[in-house]
Amino acid sequence: MKGQVIVSDGKLAQASVFTSLKGLVDGAAPRFRTASEYVEATLRAAILSGRLAGGLALRQEELAEIFGxxxxxxxxxxxxxxxxxxxxxVPHRGAVVTEISADDAADNYAIRLALEPMALSLSIPHLAEPDFVLAADLIAEMDEEADPGRMGELNRRFHLSLYARAGRVKLLLLVEQQLAAADRYLRFHLAAKGREHMSQQDHRAMLKAAGERDVPAAVQVLEGHLRTAASTIAAFFASRG
Amino acid sequence: MKGQVIVSDGKLAQASVFTSLKGLVDGAAPRFRTASEYVEATLRAAILSGRLAGGLALRQEELAEIFGxxxxxxxxxxxxxxxxxxxxxVPHRGAVVTEISADDAADNYAIRLALEPMALSLSIPHLAEPDFVLAADLIAEMDEEADPGRMGELNRRFHLSLYARAGRVKLLLLVEQQLAAADRYLRFHLAAKGREHMSQQDHRAMLKAAGERDVPAAVQVLEGHLRTAASTIAAFFASRG
DNA sequence: TATCATAAAATTGGATCCAATATCCATTTT
DNA sequence: AAAATGGATATTGGATCCAATTTTATGATA
Structure with a gap:
């Protein structure tokens, strides 16, 4: 079997990462229609969570064996x-996990800074009571959560809960993608500053402004929130990587 | 051969569309590294140009034969x-070309209205003489151009020429994708209003403001430009589709 | 004639197989 | 000892093959 090859040389660390992949999505997600969807979802989650680090080469045959x-x-x-x-x-080398860099992070935040105020503005007039309740619940959950990975997901869902009524599905799709990508950087953010810098007061302020249908105020808080996160992460990259 | 099947029943019209596909990209584009890239580029161009209409089912085997x-x-x-x-x-039915609708057009313009002012703002401080020359040339070309398809391309390139120095590659990638998608709607725009409504004065005003490094003015023109286009297309869909 | 059951055709998702080509390592040569 | 060379090995892109499932056509029956 090729399995031995994985652990024979310097790839042991990778092997332990890979072999733990399979169960990653099984718990929460529903069954997938096709095998490729399953593989894709699992790999995407692993990359976004940082479990598969940038620069790692993903060889097709190896993955095929792991996923069966x-x-x-x-x-x-x-x-x-x-x-x-x-x-x-990369031809004859495999699919290489893209490296994250200060530049990528800046790109991600520039895009979010463009899209999310738009989504929020469109959504606020149509938000209803259940949306506010959900958003408040998510803030409360974040107060309790310690795990960085789960924290990222809660943060994502909070933001989306306020954009949900924008009525523009493709816009929201893009926002979701960017939020998911942001998880890759958020981990550094949390590692650098601790979870108290999740800016829960920003979240509360956004929810309050949204509840009062005050679009400019909500947008202002959101923009400040994103700019703060962006500069924190930029500083982190400048100091370390 | 299955070729006969294509022309045997009611699919004749589709067949003539398909068979003209192969050469679509050959002229301008370089050779592609892989066959799938070639097929992808050709199909994308055909869909964006409207040659493959929304709702059309693309059956894998049929395409395989056409592309050889x-x-x-x-x-x-x-x-x-x-x-x-x-x-x-759609399982067991094929890949169906997505329909374009008033809603999709609104989505597209909402996204552009979010992304492009951001790109323009970031870019203006770094624009240099060659960029202005290129933009001016493109405006002049548009004055002469009659073909709607080519007009769409010129319009796209003009917008990109002003965003080019934004320094955010992923942001620009998204902008490019949205501009390409916009071509699908622009065709209706031109059909409805004629090419004089390409708003060349907006283009000139944007270029002028950019040349003076006046970011707020340029953004204001751009936003008006996009809103006008969006409402024109919305009106078109309301009247017809 | 309309409707329902049943069989045939078509289409996809996935597995296996094959050819082309780049990488990597050992050997040789300078 | 370092560099060049040649061949085994690994890996990918593409072709062909197979099974599952849906759609569509056919025909029987009310």
Whole structure:
């Protein structure tokens, strides 16, 4: 079997990462329609969570064995991830997990800074009681949460809860993608500053302004929130990597 | 051969569309590294240009024959297009070209209205003489151009020329995608209002403001430009589709 | 004639197989 | 000892093959 190859040389660390992949999505997510969707979702979660680090080469055959499928669904999944800029195809070398850099982080925040105020502005007039309740619940959950990965998800869902009534599905789709990508950087943010810098007061202020249908105030808080996060992460990259 | 099947029943019209596909990209574009890239580029151009209308089912085997490849590169290309929201996979039915609707157009313009002012603001301080020359040239070309398809391309390139120095590659990538998607609607715009409504005075005003490094003025013109286009297209859909 | 059951055709997702090509390592040569 | 060279090995892109499932056509029956 090729399994031995994985642990034979310097790839042991990778092997332990890979072998833990399979169960990653199984718990929360529903069953997938196709194998490639399953592989794609699992790999995407692993990359966004940082479990598969930038620069790592993902070889099709190896992944196929781990997931218990042929190389074909793996190939399709990797192509999808390529379209999402999560991997680069290098001929005869494999799909390489894209590196995250200060520049990428800046890009991500510039995009969010453009899209999210738009989404929020469109959504606020149509938000209803259940939306406010959900948002408040998520803030409360974040107060309790310690795990950084789960924290990222809660943060994402909070933001989306306020944008949900924007009525523009493709806009929201883009926002979701950018929020998911932001998780890759948020981990550094939390590591650098601790979870108290999750800016829960910003979240509360946004919710309050939204409740009062005060679009300019909500947008102002959101923009400050994003700019703060962006500069924190920029500082982190400047100091370390 | 299956070729006969294509022309045997009611699919004749589709066949003539399909068979003209192959050469679509050959002229301008360089050779592609892989077959799937070639297929993808050709299909994308055909969909964005409106040559493959919304609702049309793209069957893998049929495309494979037309392109002279097996079903596999076709499959990969279609998956890529799915990621770009240009087709939907319907099980056992084929990849269906997504319909364009008033709602989609509104989404597209909302996204552009969020992203492009950001790109323009970031870019203006770094624009240099060659950028202004290129932009001016493109305006002049548009004055002469009659063909709607080519007009769309010129318009796209003009906008990009002013955003080019934003220094945020992923942001620009998104902008490019949205501009390409906008071509699908621009065709209706031109059909409805004639090419004099291409708002060349807006283009000139944007270029002037950019030349004076007047970011707020340039952004204001751009926003007005996009809002006008959006409402024109909304009116078009309201009257017709 | 309309409707429902049943069989045939078509289409996809996935597996396996094949050819082309780049990488990597050992050996040789300077 | 370092560099060049040649061949084994690994890896990918593409072709062909197979199974599952849906759609569509056909025909029987009320």
């Amino acid at each position: 499928v042929s190389r074909m669904p793996v190939r399709e999944a990797l192509r999808q991830l390529e379209a999402q800029a999560l991997v680069d195809f | 490849v097996s079903r596999m590169p076709v499959r990969e290309a279609l998956r890529q297009l799915e990621a770009q929201a240009l087709v939907d996979f």
